[in-house]
Amino acid sequence: MIKFLLLPLFALLSIPCLAQHSIEDRYDDFNIARTSNKVSTAIEIGEQLLQDSSELSPGMRTAIYDRMAKLYEDNNQIEKAKPLYLKVSSLEPDYYVAHRALGFIYLNELKPISIKVNSSKGDPAAHKTFQAQYKNVALKAVAHLERAVACDPDDTQTVSYIKTIYQNLKLAEKLSTLDARLKQLGVNCKTIITE
Numbered sequence: 001m002i003k004f005l006l007l008p009l010f011a012l013l014s015i016p017c018l019a020q021h022s023i024e025d026r027y028d029d030f031n032i033a034r035t036s037n038k039v040s041t042a043i044e045i046g047e048q049l050l051q052d053s054s055e056l057s058p059g060m061r062t063a064i065y066d067r068m069a070k071l072y073e074d075n076n077q078i079e080k081a082k083p084l085y086l087k088v089s090s091l092e093p094d095y096y097v098a099h100r101a102l103g104f105i106y107l108n109e110l111k112p113i114s115i116k117v118n119s120s121k122g123d124p125a126a127h128k129t130f131q132a133q134y135k136n137v138a139l140k141a142v143a144h145l146e147r148a149v150a151c152d153p154d155d156t157q158t159v160s161y162i163k164t165i166y167q168n169l170k171l172a173e174k175l176s177t178l179d180a181r182l183k184q185l186g187v188n189c190k191t192i193i194t195e
Contacts, residue, residue, distance in 0.1 A: 023055045027064065034067060043071055059195040062091045066098060066193055078105055089144070094190040100148035100158075106141035107161065113137060138165045142174075150182040151189035 030049055033042035046068040053061045069084035082105050088098040113134045120126040142162050149158045166175040 023049070023052060024060075026052075027056065027060055030064070030067075034071065039071060039075065043068070043075070046071065057195070058091075059193065062088060063193045063195050065091070066095075069098070069101065073101060073105075078108075081105070088193075089147075092190060092193060093147075094188040095193060096148045096151035096189055096191065099144040100152075103141050103143075103145035103148055103158070106137050106144065109137050110134060110141065135169055138169060141165065146178070146181060147185055150185035151191070153182070153186070 026045060026049055030042055030045040033039075033045060046064060049056070049064050050068060053064060056064060065084045066088045069081045069088065072078070072081035072084065082102070085098045085102045085105070088095060089102060092098065113130060116130040117127065117134050120130050142165050145158050145162050149155050149162065152158075162178065163175060166172075166178070
């Protein structure tokens with residue numbers, strides 16, 4: 001008889017424990033760990049949230065992608081950060097922070113390709129292949145950097161990177177229309193993601 005009474009009592013007592021681990025509570029735990037500089041805990045909780053992201057509201061989902069991307073980037077896990085920044089930039093195309101991060105990720109990808117371009121000059125086929133790779137990645141970089149600098153026009157260093165890439169690629173038309181594009185891109189800038 002005691003067994004039968006204890007089982008329902010145990011079941012009732014365990015309900016609040018289950019409620020404590022709702023998706024919203026885990027999201028709050030993630031943000032607390034992240035802002036308390038408990039990076040490994042934040043990443044652990046964040047990775048669970050990424051797996052369960054379909055349960056989050058659209059704003060929370062975008063925020064978790066963004067915040068996890070930043071945590072990964074800060075921990076030199078660029079291969080994990082990049083796809084999350086890409087998701088953020090597609091979900092929030094006016095959010096310039098993700099575009100800035102992606103722009104600089106692509107700029108860093110240009111460094112080894114540039115070395116291959118320069119070292120392959122004796123092999124025309126390889127040289128052409130590496131030049132095409134360079135152009136592809138460079139155009140991705142400037143597309144994101146333009147979105148970022150449109151929202152932060154005082155960032156003259158980034159403007160310089162954009163201009164240098166266009167000059168290297170001999171894209172004078174892109175260079176001559178840069179100011180007009182930046183003005184248009186800067187109209188709906190978003191600096192934060194609302195949950």
